[in-house]
Amino acid sequence: MSRRRQVGTRRTTVACATLGCAALALAACGDGDAESGDDTIEIGISLPLTGDFSEPGEGVRRGYELWAEMVNEEGGLLGRRVELNILDDQSNADRVVADYEALISQDEVDLVFGPFSSRLVLASARVVDEYGMLFVEPAGASEEIFEAGYDNLFYAAPAVADDHYNYLFDYIMEMPEEERPDSVAYASMDDPLAQGTAYGLKDKLEEAGIETVADEVYPPNTTEFSGIAAQLAEADADLLVGGTQYQDAVNLIVAVQQLDYQPRMAAFSTAPTLPEFSEALGDDVEGILAPTGYSAAADYPTNAEFVERIAERYDGRIPSEDEANAFTTGQVVQAAVEAVGCAEQGECQQKLIDWLHENTVDTVVGPLSWDEAGRPDSAHFIQQHVDGEPEIVLPEDQATADFIDVKPEW
Known part of the structure; x- marks a missing residue:
């Protein structure tokens, strides 16, 4: 396994002038972090919105966006609004690595979600592991991924390829x-x-x-x-x-x-x-x-609502597997964050990883649990x-x- 880089909790300072604080009523004055005042949880994502995988990549984006919308309607995650920071990796393995490097080290996102396709997951898993961050992904089912030794990776679907x-x-x-x-x-x-x-x-x-x-x-x-x-x-x-x-x-x-x-x-x-x-x-x-x-016909918790919301947003369409697996990714991360009570870079990430290794999560694709390498234990x-x-x-x-x-x- 790669030696993980040590990344501290993000801290943001907002300077408040005497007349400026009223205009910044929704922002924290002074130092703030995930535990003391930051009112958003930023999630970094790289997706193939152009190139070879653009069609399913758009489906994954729809699933991620619907999950975030529904979470925010219910008051957010840990009481904080979820914001998605989505980059286009152009279906390119080199680009997806650069995207996650930038999202984690420069944008300092709190959490990351995985890209689409085994090729892009395999490329990006290394850099996410180096930062010690939880990596739940919707579309990387190749056995190569699970043989790489990443304990932070979890596939948000019923079975590997x-x-x-x-x-x-x-x-x-x-x-x-x-x-x-x-x-x-x-x-x-x-x-x-x-x-x-x-x-x-x-x-x-x-x-x-x-x-x-x-x-x-x-x-x-x-x-x-x-x-x-x-x-x-x-x-x-x-x-x-x-x-x-x-x-x-x-x-x-x-x-x-x-x-x-x-x-x-x-x-x-x-x-x-x-x-x-x-x-x-x-x-x-x-x-x-x-x-x-x-x-779409499966009788799993929240599935009926998920089907209804996709139909409302997209002219009556039935959810695709890509949309469902992306939505499931959100559900898995949400369950861990709510159970552990944190969502930021640093020590929190290992707590999230450990919790998922020990628990089962109910999702729109059924109950999911994983082995030590992140393989789900169900079937397609x-x-x-x-x-x-x-x-x-x-x-x-x-x-x-x-x-x-x-x-x-x-």
């Missing part, structure tokens, strides 16, 4: 042998989360004797998929698995459609959980599977588009629709 498809694997193994797919083609972005999700399923299926007939990996900025689509079409696998974000999934599906490759089952990460996916592909989303850490739902709507099909006891065994042609 390797386990995202566990329910789908179990379902396939329970199918009659003659109906079970006997070949699989994989196409994945060169990204820790995308590959971790796809290859977690790959490892399990190969161990069970199901053949891999294609395995294509492409750079994050890929927009031309005709060559990869040709390889997938030639392999003609029963099951197509895409380790994807958003735009790459849409482009890949369009490319294989043009070659009339019709897999019996198709599963893609991230993209099918976004409302924009259906808008981009129309009826061709039918039957497509995806792991998701969130269901499996979503499928049924009659044009994203439904939960696995596990069966949480299902909102029946599983479609053979995907309609696209």
